[in-house]
Every structure is written in C-alpha cells, then in structure tokens.
Amino acid sequence: MALLPAWYFDESKMAGVDFKSIDQVEAFDQKQLSSTPEKEQALVARLGIGSGHTVVDLGAGTGAFAIRAALSGAAVVHAVDISQAMLTYAENKAQQAGVEQIQFHRAGFLTYDHEGNLADFVISKYALHILPDFWKMVAFLQIASILKPGGVFYLRDVIFSFPPSQYEAGINAWIERAAKPEGWTASDYELHVREEHSTFAWIIEGMLTRAGFEVAEANYLSPTAAEYRCIKSGI
Incomplete structure (x- = not known):
C-alpha cells in the first residue's frame, strides 16, 4: 500500500492491549462462547459460501470463521487481522484442521491491500x-472496492439499537445481562x-447505503x- 498521510488512523495501536501474546489470544478464544465450529458453519451455509468463492475475513481473530469457509470449499480465504499473535494462533489452527487455502495478512480495515480476484464475500464479525x-465510513468504501458487483458484505x-435518549439505561442493562x-x-x-x-x-x-450497499x-x-x-x- 502507498505511504499513508500523517493524519491517517493507526489501526495497529488497537491490537496491542489484549493480544500481544499467544497466551492472551488463547484466553480470548476460550471466552468466545458465541463462536463454535457449529455456529460458524451455520453462518457459512446461510451466506451460501461454497465452491470457488473468494472470501475476505476482516478482523479474522482466531480463524474460526475462515477455517469453516475454507472447509466448505471456498477457493481462497483471506484472513486479515492487525494482531500478529492472532494470525499465528489462527494459522496453527488451520494447519491442525488440514486447511491450505487460507492466506493470512497482517493488516486492518484501512490498510488491507487486496490482490487477485475480487471477493464474492467480505465478512466482519465483532x-x-x-x-x-469517520474511519468506519472509509472502511466501508474500502470493502466495497474489493467486492464484486452483487457481492455480499456481512457485518x-x-x-446500539436502543433510543439514544436511553443510552445510560441501555448500556447498564447490557453489562448486567452479559x-x-x-x-x-x-x-x-x-x-x-x-x-x-x-x-x-x-x-x-x-454509512452502508452511502458506501454503495443495499442492506438486504x-x-x-x-x-x-x-x-x-x-x-x-x-x-
């Protein structure tokens, strides 16, 4: 990617708080109760990912979704994350699963430089x-640029869907519940x-609409x- 201007957002600073080591990544993975092979496979099937597709997983984390997409027949899966520890952990998991068609990229939403075929699917989860x-909007424009026309972006x-005037009650209820x-x-x-x-x-x-997406x-x-x-x- 070309040299970025000095005012550009530095995503790499967001990776270091929790994920400097493999031990921290493993602890994170164990907390991800909402992500199981069964749930990731269900999402792959629901989106229709299969033979020959090109998939980009932005913020791939520990690789759970990328691995299921690869096992479902995707031609290539690009697993993108700003944390090297995450990528190392995900690559080890992919090797253990016998998956070879995942390419790992240390980058973020704003700095991932996509090469090869335009994507059929771009995925971003949490x-x-x-x-x-401001930078979410830039990211959506970047995502649109690497997708085929008619391609799917899943986010x-x-x-927050609670009324803005109820922000305090909404946040407190979330923390108490979760x-x-x-x-x-x-x-x-x-x-x-x-x-x-x-x-x-x-x-x-x-933002999604302004970036050229139809929210289906x-x-x-x-x-x-x-x-x-x-x-x-x-x-």
Missing part, C-alpha cells in the same frame, strides 16, 4: 468497533464502551448487537 465513525458487531465471572466481565464491557467505538444502528445503516437483511440481535447482510450495488 471487529469494526475499533474504528471511530456483525456491537451496534457480564459473566468466567467470561467477559463487567470491567471488560465498561472498557469497551469507554475506549472503543461502537455506535448506533441508524448511523451504521446510513438487518437483524437486531439485542439492543446492543446487530447483523447486516449487504449487497454491493452495480452490475
């Missing part, structure tokens, strides 16, 4: 919130709200989580 809203993240002593704690959720950049559904949806499916999984299946406009 990673986009590292970006402030799932911490996205925090677990053996998993993500109240302190983890407080840190997320305070230092990361989750935003409202109406903001995300406006929007599901508000809870007042603090949502998923979107989007189609890149054009012929």
Whole structure:
C-alpha cells in the first residue's frame, strides 16, 4: 500500500492491549462462547459460501470463521487481522484442521491491500468497533472496492439499537445481562464502551447505503448487537 498521510488512523495501536501474546489470544478464544465450529458453519451455509468463492475475513481473530469457509470449499480465504499473535494462533489452527487455502495478512480495515480476484464475500464479525465513525465510513468504501458487483458484505458487531435518549439505561442493562465471572466481565464491557467505538444502528445503516450497499437483511440481535447482510450495488 502507498505511504499513508500523517493524519491517517493507526489501526495497529488497537491490537496491542489484549493480544500481544499467544497466551492472551488463547484466553480470548476460550471466552468466545458465541463462536463454535457449529455456529460458524451455520453462518457459512446461510451466506451460501461454497465452491470457488473468494472470501475476505476482516478482523479474522482466531480463524474460526475462515477455517469453516475454507472447509466448505471456498477457493481462497483471506484472513486479515492487525494482531500478529492472532494470525499465528489462527494459522496453527488451520494447519491442525488440514486447511491450505487460507492466506493470512497482517493488516486492518484501512490498510488491507487486496490482490487477485475480487471477493464474492467480505465478512466482519465483532471487529469494526475499533474504528471511530469517520474511519468506519472509509472502511466501508474500502470493502466495497474489493467486492464484486452483487457481492455480499456481512457485518456483525456491537451496534446500539436502543433510543439514544436511553443510552445510560441501555448500556447498564447490557453489562448486567452479559457480564459473566468466567467470561467477559463487567470491567471488560465498561472498557469497551469507554475506549472503543461502537455506535448506533441508524448511523451504521446510513454509512452502508452511502458506501454503495443495499442492506438486504438487518437483524437486531439485542439492543446492543446487530447483523447486516449487504449487497454491493452495480452490475
């Protein structure tokens, strides 16, 4: 990628807090109760990923989705993450699963330089919130540029659908409901709200439309989580 201007957002700074070592990544992986091989396979099937497809997994983390997409017959899966520890862990998992068609890239939403065939699918799960809203819009434009016309962008993240005027009650209810002593704690959720950049559904949806996507499916999984299946406009 060309040299970036001095004002460009540095995604690499977002990788170091939790994921400097393989031990930290392994601990993270064990907390990911919402990500199992069965659940990732169900999403692969639901999206229609299969033989010959090119898939880009942005914020691939420990590789759970990328591995299932590869095992389902995708021609190539690009697993992209800003954390080298995450990528190393994911690559080890892929080798253990006997998967060879995953290419691993140390990059972020803003710096991934896609080469080869345009993607049939771009996936982002619980990673986009590292970006402030201005840079989310830039990321959506980047994603649109690497997708084929008619290609699918699937997004799932911490996205707020409660009324803005009820933000305090909405956040407190989320933490009370979701925090677990053996998993993500109240302190983890407080840190997320305070230092990361989750935003409202109406903001995300406006950005997606402006980036050239049709929101084909929007599901508000809870007042603090949502998923979107989007189609890149054009012929």
